[in-house]
Amino acid sequence: MPVLDDAGAREFWLGQTGAVAVAERDGVVLGTAKMGPNRPAQGSHIGTASFMVATAARGAGVGRTLGEYVVDWHRSEGYAGIQFNAVVSTNTSAVALWRSLGFEVIGTVPGAFRLPDGALAGLHVMFLDLGGVRG
Numbered sequence: 519m520p521v522l523d524d525a526g527a528r529e530f531w532l533g534q535t536g537a538v539a540v541a542e543r544d545g546v547v548l549g550t551a552k553m554g555p556n557r558p559a560q561g562s563h564i565g566t567a568s569f570m571v572a573t574a575a576r577g578a579g580v581g582r583t584l585g586e587y588v589v590d591w592h593r594s595e596g597y598a599g600i601q602f603n604a605v606v607s608t609n610t611s612a613v614a615l616w617r618s619l620g621f622e623v624i625g626t627v628p629g630a631f632r633l634p635d636g637a638l639a640g641l642h643v644m645f646l647d648l649g650g651v652r653g
């Protein structure tokens with residue numbers, strides 16, 4: 519499996535248009551989210567985001583705080599909606615969290631993600647309409 523080195527990881531997380539949020543307590547990073555346009559040019563009115571919460575910090579509200587920040591950021595920047603492109607269908611905490619923030623599963627690509635044990639899981643496309651896509 520390919521692994522990113524530090525420079526590759528930094529470019530992947532920080533090198534794109536948009537913003538990066540960091541949740542920290544007492545100088546310790548608990549989680550982070552990156553956000554910005556899902557597509558360039560004619561697709562740039564729809565945003566997207568990615569999230570990571572440190573294993574030891576999970577289940578304590580960090581993901582929800584970052585998710586709420588991401589939704590607020592997109593609203594304030596004037597985005598029409600937010601699209602999550604690849605939420606693993608077995609990631610129950612993520613799916614429940616995004617649903618609770620108003621996202622819905624638009625569709626699922628069957629078997630598109632290989633789990634560590636080799637089994638295949640679907641990838642959900644999840645969408646939150648911020649009021650800008652329905653005429």
Ligand SMILES: CC(C)(COP(=O)(O)OP(=O)(O)OC[C@H]1O[C@@H](n2cnc3c(N)ncnc32)[C@H](O)[C@@H]1OP(=O)(O)O)[C@@H](O)C(=O)NCCC(=O)NCCS
Nearest residue numbers: 569570571576577578579580581582605610611612614615
């Ligand atoms: C998904 C992730 C971002 C959630 O972050 P978190 O800080 O653990 O989430 P929170 O503590 O804010 O919990 C938010 C919601 O998730 C759900 N949840 C949390 N832990 C759960 C668990 N063990 N089982 C089921 N649901 C759970 C609950 O619905 C919770 O709602 P509540 O606030 O009403 O209790 C985090 O687990 C993570 O980084 N996972 C690995 C990377 C990843 O999956 N990124 C997202 C890809 S789409």
